[in-house]
Amino acid sequence: MIIWGSKPITGTLGAGNFNCPVCTRNQQYDQKRVRRFFTLYFIPLFPTSTLGQYVECRSCQGTFEPGILSYDPAAETQKTEALFMTAVKQIMIHVCLADGSIDDEEVSQIQNIYEQLTGARIGESDLREEITTISQDSNTLYGLIDHLNGQLNDTGKETAIRSAYLIAAADGNVDQSELEMIQRIAHRMSISPTHLNGILASVQQQG
Numbered sequence: 001m002i003i004w005g006s007k008p009i010t011g012t013l014g015a016g017n018f019n020c021p022v023c024t025r026n027q028q029y030d031q032k033r034v035r036r037f038f039t040l041y042f043i044p045l046f047p048t049s050t051l052g053q054y055v056e057c058r059s060c061q062g063t064f065e066p067g068i069l070s071y072d073p074a075a076e077t078q079k080t081e082a083l084f085m086t087a088v089k090q091i092m093i094h095v096c097l098a099d100g101s102i103d104d105e106e107v108s109q110i111q112n113i114y115e116q117l118t119g120a121r122i123g124e125s126d127l128r129e130e131i132t133t134i135s136q137d138s139n140t141l142y143g144l145i146d147h148l149n150g151q152l153n154d155t156g157k158e159t160a161i162r163s164a165y166l167i168a169a170a171d172g173n174v175d176q177s178e179l180e181m182i183q184r185i186a187h188r189m190s191i192s193p194t195h196l197n198g199i200l201a202s203v204q205q206q207g
């Protein structure tokens with residue numbers, strides 16, 4: 001009697017280092033492939049199909065989709081930071097546009113507040129270009145905020161609100177149209193009126 005069958009066999013395709021999301025640090029991994037083998041008298045002879053691939057952390061033995069190898073937390077952080085800086089810049093432009101056009105004084109105020117909050121400086125020509133773009137299509141604000149909501153934590157959102165208030169107050173007083181704009185931004189970020197008042201009060205104390 002010929003005894004034949006099949007069995008899954010796991011082989012190693014490769015190894016290297018990756019950012020293990022369980023260990024939350026760089027670890028060694030093995031990339032594995034599971035294939036079904038045709039067996040004769042229980043001896044695997046040849047593969048008949050590939051069942052799947054996965055990546056296994058050598059430290060915690062956690063298994064992950066192969067896509068995990070391209071996961072780079074540093075790059076993710078950078079992306080969030082870039083998004084945050086864009087948000088601060090664009091929110092300030094929208095607040096300035098709330099009461100009409102943006103004058104030279106406001107351009108330099110945006111530059112200063114941006115630098116104060118993000119530690120980076122925007123070039124004047126870049127900023128003016130952005131102002132032109134936004135003044136031609138001012139409907140971009142809510143789309144931007146909706147995008148931010150999934151990315152920014154509470155601190156990021158609070159800083160964005162602070163930037164809005166600082167630029168509104170830069171000319172000496174926050175007028176009604178500016179305040180309403182800040183309230184709309186906060187509402188869209190799911191920041192409650194009470195929370196917003198707290199943020200505004202803390203900015204006023206500092207400034």
Ligand SMILES: [Zn+2]
Pocket residue numbers: 020021022023024027057058059060061062
């Ligand atoms: Zn691990």
